[in-house]
Amino acid sequence: MPVTVPRTGEELGAPLPLAEFRTATNAIVDNIEQIIEGKTATVRLALAVLLAEGHLLIEDVPGVGKTKLAKALARSIDCSVRRIQFTPDLLPSDVTGVSVYNQETHDFEFKPGAIFANLVVGDEINRASPKTQSALLECMEERQVTVDGTSYGLRVPFMVVSTQNPIEMEGTYPLPEAQRDRFTARIGMGYPHAGAELAMLDAHGAYDPLYDLKPVSDAETVRRMIATVRQIHVADAIKQYAVNLVNATREASELRLGASPRATLHLLRTARAIAALDGRDYVLPDDLQSLAVPVLAHRVISTPEAQLSRRTTDAIIAELVHRLPVPQDRTRTAHDRSDHDPSSIQRG
Template sequence: MTAEAYGAPDAEALVGRFAQLFGALAGNIERVIRGKRENVELAMLCLLSEGHLLLEDVPGVGKTTLARAIAASVDAQWTRIQFTPDLLPSDVTGVSIFNQATSKFEFHPGPIFANIVVADEINRGSPKTQSALLEVMEERRVSVDGRPQPVPRPFMVIATQNPVDMDGTYPLPEAQLDRFLMKISMGYPDHTSEVAVLTGMPSGPAVDHLPKVAGRDDVKNMIDFASRIHVAPPLYDYLVHIVAATRQHPDIRLGASPRASLALLRAVRVRAAAAGRSYVVPEDIKALAPHVIAHRLMLTPEAELRGRTAAELVAEVLGRVPVPQAAGV
């Protein structure tokens, strides 16, 4: 997709091109991530919504492979940061070093200055190091010595983490969880997919050999195009009602923030475009709300003792909030 193509008058043709390139990217990633089409598409939705993705699951189910496959499919700069307890904030953001020849401090950017940043095992880093990501994930810039340093566009953090009950992990703070557009779990592959992985090992495509399907400008143009997908006024109201209902639920101590509303709006627009539509429908909101909202919620201690989960409560909220009628959409 070129920038010139987006100036064409035929909106339906543009949506078709968007959907075609979205499908090509997802199909390319599926060459190494077998049987996880939904997870692959959710990851692509994050990228094209200018959001960040948190992948949580046990070791060995393909979290890092998915992150690397996304980076390999886009012709853009990407870096990987392995989070460990001794990792320092300056190891992520960069540092200013005094140059004796010029008698000035020169900024040496860290690995965060890339289009796609893979933050591997993010919850093994200390809280101090995790906090180094707060500014850049929200504002797309890093402040070093009081001077803002912008990161390139597009910019996406794909973080992986092991469950918090495993040894050597730190829980992510609420402020950082809220900055991830989605949190998804990989899960184990089904039998057929796992057999395909085993049989394809000697000759199957490795992540490093995946072809580049889209360039940096393609991704930027897709992001800009998706932001213009039509959302009818009743759907804005529907979306806000869903988010507001999480703040009023008796089993939820901390509901979703306005940042969640904005994130969900961006994501549903991309989902509509990926489906070949120039407009959002209620099903887009219902399908993505659990992935965008659940990880932002804090349950009451009583609800946790009863075994309730955030995903269950989001489903409960979706069942209670009336869906706009088709005539109003």
């Protein structure tokens, strides 16, 4: 039976030295790229979301590899993985679990649902009813499931990777704002370039190589990598820049709903992960700028006038980033350790 698991630093284990961290993450990225051709930046962002203890929404047109990316990430790590095919008739109890009466013990027993795994791959999440979608709210934010008044913790790492098709309307239920806000980042796959598509024909033409993909890491290593990311230094100027960036979405004339304080936290956590993936133990303004669109754009709502002008939230966020002043003293931003103990992260 699932048990409540505290999410403490001790549970994660000792942080990996940065050299070992980069070796481990590069191995995961290279492994996924055996399946996903020519999408290194997308793969790295997906991994960064995992290490930032977040959740990922992959949104794009059919057939570009959304589910392949989610399954390749799951198969690259030797941990528990469950897949949920979201359909209109899927029940909340199919996701969270249900209490069943045991005639032998004359008591109710909890039968865990598909959410009880380290990596949960949710295919076509917007095909589930709003009632079933809402079953994920507690899981994604509090990392626990409450059934019949009893809470059951979800083990670390825990990540929901969901896909959805943005252009289909029949039989779909758009994700509400509260649901979208719980996804750390939204990414699109995009069409591959000609060379990558040609290589895909050779690699995938006869059979699906996903079945032969072997894990190159495990849950314990991922927990230690998460501990490393938590230790990445963020200067006060970077924190202020993150707050200013999110505040700009709330004051933008083209947006009627800006990003939430949760978005600020997710932006900073993901920036820590990106910095670690680059081999740095500190966050730069460039990290926040590169993450602004994938982390913020799916949380905001544009005004009717902006929609009539065909202004996407991605374009609005990108323009806000371009206009917002960045911290000027980048040397101090990177190397100020007045409130940071350099020994907190082991160096390779």
